[in-house]
Amino acid sequence: MKLLKILSAGVVAAAVAATMVFSASAATKEDVLKAAKDAGLSSETTQYQHLENFLETNEFTSEEYDQMIAVANDASEKYIKDKAAELFPDKALSELTADDLSQIVAAMTAEEKQAIRDALAGLADDLGVKIEIGVDDATASKGDNTTGGDVITPPVADTGAVETTNTAAVAFVGFAALVLASAGVVVISKKSK
C-alpha cells in the first residue's frame, strides 16, 4: 500500500512537471503583451496598442512568441530596470505610465538606444518581419500585404486642409513681375531724358 502511494505520487509529480514544461513552450500573444508591460511598456500607450494590433493581425508560432518575450526581458533588464528604479523607486515596471517611460528613454545614452534598435532589428529578421521607416510612418509586415496592425503613424494626424507650395509660387511670380515692371520703367525713363 505504501509503495502504491509512493508510485502514485511520483506519477502525479511527473505529470505536473511535464505539464509545466509543455506550458513554458506554449507562449501566446497575451504572454508577449504581458512581458512588454512587465518590461515597462504601459498598456495606456499607443505603442502598446500598436504592438497588440500587430500581434492580432500577424501569426507567429509559440517559439517565436518566446523569442519576443526573451528580447523584451533582456532589454528591460539591461536598459530600463535600473533607470526606472532610480527615477521611479516607488513604482513597479508594469505601473509605469507613458510619460514615465519617455523620461526613462530620454535618460538613455545613444549607445543604449542603438542597442535596443539593433535587438529589435535582429528579432524582426529572425521572425521574417520587414521593417520600413518613412518620413511620417513605419511599417512592420510579414508578407506582401500590409494589415491595419502593421503601420505606425503619429498619434494625432494633420486633419486640416493640406497646404501646397502654390502660395509661395504665387508670391514669387508676383514679386518677379513687380521687379521686371520696375526695371522697364527705369529703362524707359532714362531713354526719355
Added chain:
Amino acid sequence: MSDHTASHAEHHTHHTHRHKSSSSNQVLRTITFVLTPFLMALIFLGVGMICVSGPYAKYKPYINLVFNTDKKEDDTSLRSINKYRRDDAKTVSATVTEADKPQEEAHTIIYPYYGDQYGTITCEAAGMNDIPFYVGTTDDVLEMGAGWYTGSKFVGKEGNVVIAGHNHTFFRNLPNCEVGDIVTVDTNFCTLTYEVTERVVFHEKDTSYVTPKKDDRLTMYTCWNNGKLGMSEYRLAIICKCLSREWKEVPAD
C-alpha cells in the same frame, strides 16, 4: 559765300540732327505709349499677387470644394483596389468570444488591410450620413475618407476606437455633433451604436485623447480652426460612449 555755305551746312546739319532726333523721339514715344499700359498692368498684377497669396492659402480649400481640383488618377497595377495589398489578399479575421461573456456566441472580427475601407459613420443629427472611413491616417488615406488610427482599438473591440478626418471634406460636419447625439459605426462584421458624451478642443501635441482607455468609446477628431477651414494646431474631439454592439454573419472567405 563761304559764310552762307557754312551757315547752310550748319542749318542742314542741325535740321538733319533735329530730324533724326525727332524720329528717335517719335519711336521712343511710340514705344512708351505702347509699353506703359503693359508695365502698369504688370505692376498692378505683381502687387495684387503678393497681396492675394496670403488669403489664397486661407481660401484654397473653398476653391477646391467648388472646382474639385484635387482629383488623382486611379492605380491600375496589380493592386488596383488598394496599393497596400494585392487584389487577391485573403481576409484576416478571428473568431472571438468575450472573456466576461461566455454565454454569448462566438463572433467574427475582420481585421482590414491598411488603406481598406473599414466602414461608414452616421450621425444624422449632425448631417453626417454614411461617411466612409478607411484604415490609416496618412495623407493618401485621408483623401479618400475619414481614417481609423492604427494605434487605437480595432472596431468591434472594447476600448478607444479613434477615427480622424479632414475638416474641409469628410468631417466638415463633425463640429455639428452635440452631446446626446447618436452615432452609428457600421462595418461588414458589426454595427456599433454610440452616444456623444463630450466635446473637447485639444492641442495636437496632447495625445491623451487618442491613447488606449479602459472604457468602451469612440473618439472622432478633426482640425479645429474656430469654425473655419484650414490647418490648425488644435483638434476638436467628439467622444462617444458605446451603447450597443450588433454582430453580423460573416461568410467564409
